[in-house]
Amino acid sequence: MADFNEELAAHLEGGLTTVCHAWAITRKDGEVFAFTDHDMPLSFAGLEFRADTGLSALALAQSTGLSVDNSEALGALSDVSLREDEIEQGRFDGAEVRAWKVNWADPSQHWLNFRGHLGELIRADGGFRAELRGLTEELNRPLGRVYQKPCSAVLGDGTCRFNLAQDSYSQTLPVQTVEGGRRFAWQDFLSFDADWFTRGRLEILDGPAQGLWGTIKSDRIEDNVRIIELWEPIRGDVATGTQLRLVAGCDKRSETCRLKFNNFINFQGFPDLPGEDWVVSVPSSTNVNDGGSLR
Structure with a gap:
């Protein structure tokens, strides 16, 4: 990629340029859709980029800090590109997005200038508007354990470890x-x-x-x-x-984990945490206040 960047940089410095944009969307099911805003199809990076889809991008905002890179892509809905029913079904939710700047006269000169995921997709008037979220979007995810009575795991995931194939x-x-x-x-x-x-x-x-x-x-x-x-x-x-x-479903209670799934060893909640009634407990003039438990 470094050689391609140098060649493209030299082309851009020449004054008269033949540059366009190309996009590739990879869904979670493995389907890949590739587009370009050039008026002819392009081929590079092992992909064929379609030119008849009407896909275009608004200004790309990127930074060198930790703020979230963001942009929007606009496109037309059609049976050969992005179909309305597949967007409605959520098949493009969270899909990976890659964007290149490319010399259409020599597609070997291309530069990957954006990588991220699709956010919100809005359909209107036979087209769509897609929010693009950069790699730093992952930094917005909450991390760490949640201290709560119910289990915080998803049934069958890596922390639950229950085998749902039974x-x-x-x-x-x-x-x-x-x-x-x-x-x-x-x-x-x-x-x-x-x-x-x-x-x-x-x-x-x-x-x-x-x-x-x-x-x-x-x-x-x-x-x-x-x-x-x-x-x-x-x-x-x-x-x-x-x-x-x-x-099968799980209501996240310790009793369900133990009796329905026999998986209490992997229970990810804290069933003995005191409830809200204990938190708001105060001394009462009708009770013995000897320094012991209020319960």
């Missing part, structure tokens, strides 16, 4: 009935207790919505019909017969 904690099955991508129902699906999947996940395994998932709001049984409702609808088409996976 048959008694997940179930793969086809959709029988679905309403609005939010309410799912099955006849005679009674192999798990009611509320077993509450606060768990519903993951779509095939079809147009493959890869999407939702958090389960409630799991109940009514007249031998199991009804699972999500907090928010799946943002994609889910039809009868679509394969999905249900994952």
Whole structure:
């Protein structure tokens, strides 16, 4: 890259330049979309950059300190580039973004001048506006332990360490009935207790919505019909017969960790922390005030 920078710098110092911008978006599922604001496609860095997408960028703000680099990208929605339904489904949320300044007359002269992730995406009038967040955005994340009674881990993550692949904690099955991508129902699906999947996940395994998932709001049984409702609808088409996976839920309580998952050794909460009633306790004239506990 250093050689390319030197060549591009020499080109820029020449006065008459042939420079454009190029962008590559890499989604979390591995799909890569590459664009350029030049009027012809370009090829470099192992990518083919499309020229018919209408993607452009506003002024890029960068600094040498620790402030967050930021910019915005504008683009047109189309079936061959960024589709409206995929943005609506959240498939571009948190995608990696790379931006180059490139000599379109000699694409080997290119300089990577921005690297970060997509933030908020707004759709309007057949186009979109995407917020770009630089690498220093990660410095805004809170770090350290949270001292609280409930467990701070996510079920199955590196701190929880619970194996969700066990048959008694997940179930793969086809959709029988679905309403609005939010309410799912099955006849005679009674192999798990009611509320077993509450606060768990519903993951779509095939079809147009493959890869999407939702958090389960409630799991109940009514007249031998199991009804699972999500907090928010799946943002994609889910039809009868679509394969999905249900994952058991956890309410973060120590009793649940011990009895439902037998995983109390990895519990990440502090169940013996005193509650708010203890914090606001004060001496009372009706009690014995001998210097002992107020409880």
